Amino acid sequence: MRAFVAIVPPEPAHADLDAFVAPRRALDSPWRWTPAHLWHVTLAFMAEVPESGIDEMVEEVAVVADSCDPIPLRLKGAGMFPHAGDARVMWTDVRPTDPRGLGDLERLALRTRSACSRIGVPTAGGDYRPHLTLARSRRAVDATSWLDAMEAYSGPAWLAQEVTVFVSRANRSGRPHYEAEARLPLGRR
Template identity: 30%
Template sequence: MQTIRSFISIPITPGITSAATKIIKALKPVDSGIKWVPLDNLHLTLKFLGEVDNVEVFDVCTAIRSVTSHIEPFELHFTGTGGFPNLDKPRVLYAGIEDPSGLLVKMVGELELKLADLGFKPEPRDYRPHLTLGRARSKGGLVSEELSEAMQQYSDTHLGDMVVDEVNLMASFLDKQGPTYQVMDTIDLA
């Protein structure tokens, strides 16, 4: 059997990608301790699955379809920036996402349950919608004071709105230049 490094995501619109790109380009020169997400790879991750046996891909897609088949398209608002666990010692730098309908969080919760039935480990933390912009290179996660201040300049920036009407099952391939992603399946919402 062959395994495929996989995750479930929502593609983001070109407008939101463009706004996120502007923020990344403005912040990149401020601190070299961040591994910024390649601009072609920006997406909204719902669940990282890890190594999936190729024969399990069909079952994963079936589980995703069972969840998305009863969820109508919904709107998300991309706004502001922040860091996990906080902006003083972030491991992840992100653009915030508002989920006014609550359907994104509901969908992720249902995906967690369906995928747990297939043997995928549930996330230990509650899902907090965010668009990852970069990650700290060191485990300590200390960023410069300049970067913290620069991030705060974008804390109220509106990156755009979008309607979510599909979910992708993605394959991730790692090489020296970083990850490249390939869509394995696109699954429409109800």
């Protein structure tokens, strides 16, 4: 099964971003907008985790979370993958509210990935780029004007106090969906 570990912004940050995005969602565009209740900042993604390995993975991630302090963050600005002239993904940036925040977030992501790899659960992805995905396009688009509009966003500061382990399970219709397996507080050490 698929799994990922993420930070979920608190409700005030969600509500603020949702209010900013709402009028843009209403426009005719090539974007398929991510529903607000699914917004998260991925720390590690695992494409294949055996059901029997979920508990051990949660335990390892809990050890990492225990050893990391809460991180002051904010959602601000925007970006496109791979770039604005040929975009398929629109995202908002995750930025620290103090100078140490980004390094702490990157360390948390790298330590989470290492912990999963140590127990035989490899993680996907290259360099860590903290972001929250807002929308995707089935085809590459020139999103320069979208980037200009989205870069104006600056959300409220918030404190990341926990990480959440999500796993993919089938819903009633048999379709896979992610559900929270565990919420693990930061900095309990």
